[in-house]
Amino acid sequence: MRTRFTLNGEPRELETHPMRRLLDVLREDCGLTGTKEGCGEGECGACTVLVDGEPVVSCLVPVAQAEGCELLTIEGLGGDHPLQRSMMTEVGAQCGICTPGVVLAAKALVDAPRKPTLARVREALAGNLCRCTGYEAIHRAVLAAHAERHAK
Amino acid sequence: MRTSSRDFTLRRARTLDGALAVLRDDPGTVPLAGCTDVYVALQFGQRPGSRYLDLTPLKALRRITERDGNLVIGALATYTDLQRSRLVRSRLPMLVEASRLVGGMQIQNRGTVGGNLANGSPAGDTLPVFAAAEAQVVLQSTQGERRVPFTSFYTGYRASVRRPDELITAVEVPAVDARQWFRKVGTRAAQAISKVVFAGVRASTPRLALGSVGPTVVRLSRTERVLGSGGSLETAIDELKLEISPIDDLRSTADYRREVAANLVREFWARTA
Ligand SMILES: Cc1cc2nc3c(=O)[nH]c(=O)nc-3n(C[C@H](O)[C@H](O)[C@H](O)COP(=O)(O)OP(=O)(O)OC[C@H]3O[C@@H](n4cnc5c(N)ncnc54)[C@H](O)[C@@H]3O)c2cc1C
Numbered sequence: 001m002r003t004r005f006t007l008n009g010e011p012r013e014l015e016t017h018p019m020r021r022l023l024d025v026l027r028e029d030c031g032l033t034g035t036k037e038g039c040g041e042g043e044c045g046a047c048t049v050l051v052d053g054e055p056v057v058s059c060l061v062p063v064a065q066a067e068g069c070e071l072l073t074i075e076g077l078g079g080d081h082p083l084q085r086s087m088m089t090e091v092g093a094q095c096g097i098c099t100p101g102v103v104l105a106a107k108a109l110v111d112a113p114r115k116p117t118l119a120r121v122r123e124a125l126a127g128n129l130c131r132c133t134g135y136e137a138i139h140r141a142v143l144a145a146h147a148e149r150h151a152k
Numbered sequence: 153m154r155t156s157s158r159d160f161t162l163r164r165a166r167t168l169d170g171a172l173a174v175l176r177d178d179p180g181t182v183p184l185a186g187c188t189d190v191y192v193a194l195q196f197g198q199r200p201g202s203r204y205l206d207l208t209p210l211k212a213l214r215r216i217t218e219r220d221g222n223l224v225i226g227a228l229a230t231y232t233d234l235q236r237s238r239l240v241r242s243r244l245p246m247l248v249e250a251s252r253l254v255g256g257m258q259i260q261n262r263g264t265v266g267g268n269l270a271n272g273s274p275a276g277d278t279l280p281v282f283a284a285a286e287a288q289v290v291l292q293s294t295q296g297e298r299r300v301p302f303t304s305f306y307t308g309y310r311a312s313v314r315r316p317d318e319l320i321t322a323v324e325v326p327a328v329d330a331r332q333w334f335r336k337v338g339t340r341a342a343q344a345i346s347k348v349v350f351a352g353v354r355a356s357t358p359r360l361a362l363g364s365v366g367p368t369v370v371r372l373s374r375t376e377r378v379l380g381s382g383g384s385l386e387t388a389i390d391e392l393k394l395e396i397s398p399i400d401d402l403r404s405t406a407d408y409r410r411e412v413a414a415n416l417v418r419e420f421w422a423r424t425a
């Protein structure tokens with residue numbers, strides 16, 4: 001089946017089986033390996049991408065459901081989003097497997113003008129597991145990125 | 153996914169009538185909504201079917217409206233839609249609370265009400281809410297539409313009165329004119345499959361529903377009767393412990409679930425007083 005979507009701002013059209021996982025299409029067909037597979041069961045959030053601006057786990061999305069949608073993967077952020085920088089300065093990433101998913105899941109909180117509470121940060125990242133950091137550095141990174149993004 | 157997708161076919165529904173005709177002609181077809189249950193099953197190597205029908209293009213089934221005094225929640229409404237809906241927030245706040253606690257944000261953005269009901273896990277978090285709210289499930293096939301009271305929808309473990317040629321199109325919830333309360337007790341806030349889930353409405357005869365204490369969601373009708381006829385809370389709790397028959401499983405023991413259920417009813421009673 002032909003599937004069309006916008007990927008990181010570029011229109012894409014590909015011929016593939018409609019039930020393949022969006023995760024596999026991104027990694028194998030589109031060559032974008034920034035999206036990681038942790039569990040394959042929707043539990044860990046490593047495969048998080050944005051579909052029409054909303055975080056979803058790409059291991060549970062058939063590519064047919066991406067038809068006509070705007071997709072954003074970690075590659076689409078280009079490396080200079082404030083949260084990408086603060087994840088480094090606050091050491092919110094260790095092995096890095098969870099990091100692309102964490103960044104995309106928390107991006108909306110960082111971009112919104114309203115300062116998030118720690119509770120909001122935790123809630124937004126409830127679907128992202130990290131085996132390395134113990135989360136506190138990630139939460140600090142999100143709050144630091146928000147401060148930087150909205151500094152006058 | 154362990155099962156190769158090449159063994160499967162997928163059709164995308166363009167109209168509701170078209171989708172119902174597919175199910176009439178081939179009742180073995182498995183509907184797909186948010187895929188947060190089906191794709192997990194596929195990952196585990198299970199095979200819910202080989203022919204699939206994607207319902208998500210049917211945008212009309214995602215609407216949340218008010219009709220004849222009922223709150224009408226389209227089957228494709230997601231947990232995020234429920235939390236954002238002004239109607240749900242004002243009329244059925246216990247459903248908003250339940251939705252906030254389903255998985256993480258990524259699951260809430262995809263998982264649907266229709267999927268939760270059709271999947272029919274006894275741990276499904278919206279089930280006690282609809283049981284306590286006396287909702288009706290709206291089922292549709294090429295032969296027409298029928299409404300089934302929520303409390304007679306399930307017939308056993310993950311079994312319901314829905315025929316394979318029927319879709320769930322909506323859930324209708326009458327006005328709830330009393331205080332509502334929802335609580336889920338699990339292991340981890342976001343990913344946990346509930347150990348016990350409770351929803352209650354403090355009407356003159358209170359309506360109490362529990363999930364994960366039996367093969368399907370249960371209304372605690374004997375406990376409700378004790379409370380409705382002026383019996384003491386502790387008499388009601390004694391009745392509750394006789395009324396439910398939870399099981400020991402991987403996630404917890406029957407005694408633990410019975411104790412948690414009792415505490416939930418106590419807390420409901422205190423909070424809605
Ligand atoms: C990480 C994770 C966490 C989760 N946490 C929770 C939780 O906390 N609480 C909870 O209750 N659930 C939880 N779930 C389970 C799941 O997200 C919900 O049951 C969800 O509501 C399923 O909806 P869906 O649209 O994704 O269903 P799908 O997977 O698309 O479908 C599920 C079943 O319903 C059928 N179906 C779907 N729509 C219809 C329809 N309109 N008519 C007829 N049949 C239909 C399908 O054929 C299939 O059998 C979790 C899942 C994951 C992966």
Ligand code: FES
Pocket residue numbers: 036037038039040041042043044045046047048057058059060
């Ligand atoms: S790989 Fe998708 S949630 Fe873990």
Ligand code: FES
Pocket residue numbers: 092093094095096097098099129130131132133
């Ligand atoms: S940095 Fe290793 S899982 Fe998060």
